[in-house]
Amino acid sequence: xxxLSNTAVVILGMLSGGPKSGYDVKRLVxxxxxxxxxxxxxxxxxxxxxxxxxxxxxxxxxATGGRERIVYELTPSGEGALRAWLTSDRELRHEIRDEGxxxxxxxDALDRDGQLANLTAMRERxxxxxxxxxxxxxxxxxxxxxxxxxxxxxxxxxxxxEWLAEWCRRTESELRARPDDSGGS
Amino acid sequence: xxxLSNTAVVILGMLSGGPKSGYDVKRLVxxxxxxxxxxxxxxxxxxxxxxxxxxxxxxxxxATGGRERIVYELTPSGEGALRAWLTSDRELRHEIRDEGxxxxxxxDALDRDGQLANLTAMRERxxxxxxxxxxxxxxxxxxxxxxxxxxxxxxxxxxxxEWLAEWCRRTESELRARPDDSGGS
DNA sequence: CTCCCCATGTAAGTAGTTACATGATTCA
DNA sequence: TGAATCATGTAACTACTTACATGGGGAG
Numbered sequence: 001x002x003x004l005s006n007t008a009v010v011i012l013g014m015l016s017g018g019p020k021s022g023y024d025v026k027r028l029v030x031x032x033x034x035x036x037x038x039x040x041x042x043x044x045x046x047x048x049x050x051x052x053x054x055x056x057x058x059x060x061x062x063a064t065g066g067r068e069r070i071v072y073e074l075t076p077s078g079e080g081a082l083r084a085w086l087t088s089d090r091e092l093r094h095e096i097r098d099e100g101x102x103x104x105x106x107x108d109a110l111d112r113d114g115q116l117a118n119l120t121a122m123r124e125r126x127x128x129x130x131x132x133x134x135x136x137x138x139x140x141x142x143x144x145x146x147x148x149x150x151x152x153x154x155x156x157x158x159x160x161x162e163w164l165a166e167w168c169r170r171t172e173s174e175l176r177a178r179p180d181d182s183g184g185s
Numbered sequence: 186x187x188x189l190s191n192t193a194v195v196i197l198g199m200l201s202g203g204p205k206s207g208y209d210v211k212r213l214v215x216x217x218x219x220x221x222x223x224x225x226x227x228x229x230x231x232x233x234x235x236x237x238x239x240x241x242x243x244x245x246x247x248a249t250g251g252r253e254r255i256v257y258e259l260t261p262s263g264e265g266a267l268r269a270w271l272t273s274d275r276e277l278r279h280e281i282r283d284e285g286x287x288x289x290x291x292x293d294a295l296d297r298d299g300q301l302a303n304l305t306a307m308r309e310r311x312x313x314x315x316x317x318x319x320x321x322x323x324x325x326x327x328x329x330x331x332x333x334x335x336x337x338x339x340x341x342x343x344x345x346x347e348w349l350a351e352w353c354r355r356t357e358s359e360l361r362a363r364p365d366d367s368g369g370s
Numbered sequence: 371c372t373c374c375c376c377a378t379g380t381a382a383g384t385a386g387t388t389a390c391a392t393g394a395t396t397c398a
Numbered sequence: 399t400g401a402a403t404c405a406t407g408t409a410a411c412t413a414c415t416t417a418c419a420t421g422g423g424g425a426g
Binding site (some may be wrong): 190191192223225226227228306 | 412413414415416
């Protein structure tokens with residue numbers, strides 16, 4: 001059988017903490033894995049149906065109030081698939097897309113003020129991300145049904161973004177210390 | 186006029202160091218921006234044509250040997266567009282996709298050996314990336330036509346991946362130091 | 371001369387986002 | 399009782415990757 005998509009993994013993982021609707025999964029993702037693996041409704045709902053077709057999750061219609069919603073739970077083979085993924089040793093996908101660094105890369109074309117402005121914007125972005133993790137993710141990660149690794153990864157994120165911000169700060173000072181020998185207009 | 190795609194920016198940026206073919210651009214990307222912004226042929230070639238249609242680059246047929254190739258160079262308005270992007274203050278896109286952390290997040294379901302195995306795999310991945318940047322990217326970044334920022338970003342990447350590897354190492358020791366109280370099978 | 375790799379490019383498929391639609395609930 | 403917001407979901411689009419095709423040049 002073909003390997004799980006990462007979206008599928010995220011869903012199965014979230015359901016391993018108890019039955020949830022697509023909406024619940026999305027909300028959980030936004031407050032936990034978002035900073036290293038995000039997912040949108042447009043992926044989650046279709047994937048839930050595909051997983052149900054494959055027998056990895058089972059959906060149950062619940063008429064809570066008037067509005068109908070479907071609550072999904074893991075089946076035994078869903079649990080098996082999650083565990084298989086967790087212990088497989090396929091190459092780990094890793095990818096960064098960061099416009100800040102991209103700007104930095106081409107910054108020789110700017111004068112020093114422009115260069116500094118970009119570095120500052122980049123730093124502020126990282127600071128904001130660190131703060132957000134601290135405020136939104138860390139507190140929730142502790143309470144979850146999921147154990148001690150979610151808080152660990154939240155801590156990882158915070159430290160990472162602080163390191164990134166610190167790198168920017170360091171580079172800003174170095175830049176300020178040098179003469180402006182750039183090719184800016 | 187609508188804002189440049191990031192692929193377009195990468196292309197314009199690379200051409201700002203002199204005329205290049207699509208193949209050249211791809212090769213340059215693979216040896217410089219790849220670790221924070223990659224691009225594949227499937228994006229580069231169509232985007233080059235779109236940029237030419239928009240007047241930001243100009244392509245010239247060169248029959249080098251038998252095989253025909255098109256070499257593109259920046260037009261003045263292409264330079265302008267690149268500079269406008271560099272100085273714009275739109276929100277900076279930033280995104281990480283990392284299967285290693287994703288595994289870690291759900292690792293409460295594993296026993297400690299499984300957890301350690303994943304951390305180790307993750308660390309080795311980062312170490313390999315750091316080494317690769319050191320070997321392939323850093324040396325080239327220095328020689329380029331592009332100034333001092335490419336080497337700066339290469340250094341950034343190396344430090345980043347070393348920090349990441351170090352975090353894994355730290356976490357591995359902490360994990361080894363604790364009793365195995367996990368829910369592994 | 372023939373085999374392999376370099377250089378060039380396209381087409382098809384996958385992954386992911388955004389914009390929209392709609393009913394339910396809350397609350398001023 | 400209307401406005402805001404929560405909860406649910408779909409459709410259309412954009413971005414990106416992969417697999418393939420093809421011809422030339424160099425190594426043996």
